[in-house]
Amino acid sequence: MSKADLNLLHALDILIEVQSVTLAAERLGTSPPSVSRLLARARDMLDDQILVRAGRGLVATERAKELQSGIRHLLAEADTLLNAHAAFDPGGLERRFTIRANDGFTGAFASGLYNILADQAPRATLRFAQEHEFDDEALREGRIDLDIGASRAMGPEVRLQTIFRDHHIALARDDHPIFSTDISPETFAAFPHISVSRRGRSTGPVDEALQKLGLTRHVPLIVPSFLIALSALAGTQLIALVPRHVLPVVRNLGMALRWFDIPLELESVVLAQAWHPRFDADPAHRFLRQCVRTVCQSFPNGFHFMK
DSSP: OOOHHHHHHHHHHHHHHHHOOHHHHHHTTOOOOHHHHHHHHHHHHHOOOEEEETTEEEEHHHHHHHHHHHHHHHHHHHHHTTEEEESOOOOOOOOEEEEOOHHHHHHHHHHHHHHHHHHHHHOOOEEEEOOOOTTTTHHHHHHHHHHEEEOOOOOOOOOEEEEHHHHHEEEEEEGGGGGGOOOOOHHHHHHHHEETTTTOOOOOOOHHHOOOOOOOOOOOOEEEHHHHHHHHTSOOOOOEEEGGHHHHEEEEEEEEOOEOOOOOOOOOEEEEEEEEGGGTTHHHHEEEHHHHHHHHHHHTTTOOOOO
């Protein structure tokens, strides 16, 4: 396969993803007329329109959608094959990495990960993608490079690597009345709570632990992200449960919040990074995974936050 063919496949992959000649040109660093010519070549080669008009925009044809995962697989294999014997130099790496993680992890580690890349791979780009309620195909389809979050089953072919263990703590405004009493399971359950859930759930392991003690909590507010939960604590008697690695975000934002240990026996949370096996031998992807592990090595011993 010639370099020109690989460039065509790369352009085709981006065209199907963004469904816009203009946006694809921006991503490829070229002009819209050049991308239009590439699209014409792809249409002739595949005997398919690839993109068709839909109102004022373009949408990918069904065949183009079917082809995209195969195109990405070919590109990854070609990159691995062509670079197998070349010395990997992150300083010359021009690549856009996409990581899917919640805003708690992103807020805590994005700056540290950026600093590593800026120092070792200054021409690489780092993009954090939002979590979606139902989107377990993103790794397989190559739309993201890494999925970082609580360890869970993601299919037999997906690789998982633990990066650290964490546990949840509770947060409230710094003058919350709970701090004027002994924090017991009873006082903990007596105040209203915020639930952080993309799926709109209001219960979890903490409710099971309370139930064993004959207690229940009231959860009048459910939000989709940790940062929204932190913002909602001010001026209320609400309590939010967050992973401990979110505390530096509170500190960096100067929020008038205070944390305390949850007076219940709860299991720790295992944070893992997941990727598709086609990237196992990709030196750039291995570099990314190592960067994630490096920036997370400071946890848990490196995080100190005053109560």
